[in-house]
Amino acid sequence: MVQKGRKIWFDGKFAAWEEAQVHVLSHTLHYGVGVFEGIRCYKTEDGKSAVFRLKEHVDRLFDSAHIVLLEIPFSREEICAAIRKTLRANELTEGYIRPIVFLGAGEMGLFVRTNPVHVAIAVWPWGAYLGEKALRKGIRAKVSSFNRHHVNAAMSKGKVNGYYVNSVLAKWEVVKGGYDEAVLLDTEGYVAEGSGENIFMVRNGTLQTPPLTSVLPGITRDAVITIAQRLDIPVKEARFTRDELYIADEMFFTGTAAEITPVRELDDRKIGAGKPGPVTRQIQAAFFDIIRGKIPLFHHWLDRI
Numbered sequence: 439m440v441q442k443g444r445k446i447w448f449d450g451k452f453a454a455w456e457e458a459q460v461h462v463l464s465h466t467l468h469y470g471v472g473v474f475e476g477i478r479c480y481k482t483e484d485g486k487s488a489v490f491r492l493k494e495h496v497d498r499l500f501d502s503a504h505i506v507l508l509e510i511p512f513s514r515e516e517i518c519a520a521i522r523k524t525l526r527a528n529e530l531t532e533g534y535i536r537p538i539v540f541l542g543a544g545e546m547g548l549f550v551r552t553n554p555v556h557v558a559i560a561v562w563p564w565g566a567y568l569g570e571k572a573l574r575k576g577i578r579a580k581v582s583s584f585n586r587h588h589v590n591a592a593m594s595k596g597k598v599n600g601y602y603v604n605s606v607l608a609k610w611e612v613v614k615g616g617y618d619e620a621v622l623l624d625t626e627g628y629v630a631e632g633s634g635e636n637i638f639m640v641r642n643g644t645l646q647t648p649p650l651t652s653v654l655p656g657i658t659r660d661a662v663i664t665i666a667q668r669l670d671i672p673v674k675e676a677r678f679t680r681d682e683l684y685i686a687d688e689m690f691f692t693g694t695a696a697e698i699t700p701v702r703e704l705d706d707r708k709i710g711a712g713k714p715g716p717v718t719r720q721i722q723a724a725f726f727d728i729i730r731g732k733i734p735l736f737h738h739w740l741d742r743i
């Protein structure tokens with residue numbers, strides 16, 4: 439259960455948590471054309487709080503909206519300010535931020551022109567998505583029988599509500615099977631991403647992640663690539679197959695919710711030593727230092743509240 443907050447920012451005003459409601463004929467509820475973001479804020483070591491890469495998340499929200507022809511009736515600066523204001527109004531110093539842009543009620547059917555575009559921002563406390571133990575010990579993943587969408591069926595540069603049916607089904611399937619997270623292959627059979635994460639592997643000291651062709655351009659993915667470059671770890675963006683993951687030395691997922699979650703087993707095969715490897719741990723440690731504001735070189739990634 440989401441822990442209830444006090445207020446939700448809704449079209450420029452605050453609504454009480456229980457009162458931020460929509461009409462059943464809201465267009466997005468029927469057809470899925472809406473976009474959203476997942477953002478985190480963290481307590482920093484100076485006793486304050488900061489949003490991780492706020493500008494990049496808001497830019498991606500606008501990119502997603504542009505891709506599906508939604509015009510957000512606020513500027514980027516207004517959305518950034520609204521996110522900061524919502525955190526303050528809820529006195530939340532560490533947790534999750536969910537902006538959503540959706541089409542409201544009015545016309546029905548597939549070609550609509552006059553339905554209002556609504557924007558809401560909710561925040562709530564949310565710990566480790568896959569659990570604290572997952573961050574420390576790693577998880578068991580499984581390749582899903584569901585493929586990631588073909589790039590001409592769903593445009594993966596957008597974080598679009600309707601696309602997540604695919605993620606939900608993949609996640610459901612593997613969790614029901616006793617695993618923690620799903621790996622989705624693209625329509626050609628190459629490794630794409632997790633249900634809500636990007637994927638990395640380490641082999642012979644080189645970090646490798648699928649190119650952005652059929653995956654969401656993850657902001658954590660980008661952070662990991664930047665961190666690896668700083669740590670002189672070679673990085674390659676090139677596609678690979680599921681069996682290349684089986685014989686990888688290390689594997690991990692990245693995402694705002696999952697942060698950096700090591701994978702210790704895939705499809706019942708141990709990955710490397712079957713525990714988080716040295717490269718994963720080095721990158722994970724740097725990432726957690728950065729979000730806590732411990733590394734001045736990366737203070738520009740922190741938007742102070």
Ligand SMILES: Cc1ncc(COP(=O)(O)O)c(C=O)c1O
Binds near residue numbers: 654656659
């Ligand atoms: C399908 C998918 N891939 C990757 C990611 C990781 O993106 P980010 O690191 O920006 O959260 C997410 C989460 O937003 C996602 O839903």
